[in-house]
Amino acid sequence: MTNFLQLAGIRLGATASSREEAVRLCGELLLSLGAVEKEYVDAMVERENIISSFMGEGVALPHGTDASRKYVNFAQLVLVRFENEVPWEGEQVRLCIGIAAKGDEHGELLGNLAEKLLDEDSYKQLMESNSTNELLELLNL
């Protein structure tokens, strides 16, 4: 099956001083992979301002608006982990999963991600592992 997450889409040790900077980092990574057009990056910031993509447990899932799906070339996820805690509307974020999708094709991977976030060992691995290979293996189906 198609890989919705790839090694080049995992960035560890990033830094961002604001939510917008963090969201843009995710968007730029999706852009560099060719998954989206540059308009999508702005739509990710716009979506974040409508309603925060904070999930809990230091994790956010930034993505575009419904209208911005037309700027998605192919479904893709990126994982960006920050060295610092990024302030997120009163919350703190250490891990962003940036999402680009046309439809529901990435749903199974997101379901898998939810399970990993709720499992103590996998959560620790997501937050601490310095091996991009290990993280890819953990999340890909």
Add this chain to the structure above:
Amino acid sequence: MSSISGSKVKKLVVACEAGMGSSVMIAKQLAKQLKAQGVEVTHSPVNQLPDSSPDVVLCHRGLGERAKQTMPNTPVVVFDMFLGDPRIQGVVDAILNGDNISDD
């Protein structure tokens, strides 16, 4: 206020702004938990909710008002946390036990 018995719920829809992130994640988790009950769980942008004719709508508090405006006669349950919110678990439990589900 709208309400429904958990035993009558056949379609649960998680509403969101874009239907790309958190709602997809929650819908996948709930679909797995409610599969044995034959409950269909999907997600939908809030303004397209009528298209999926849900028995119950789940959505983040920030979208609650818009969801209720769109679906005035359907119970809309709002939650605050995407991971491990007791209100989401409450809806699952009500469906499993046949308890009443209603708006706040």
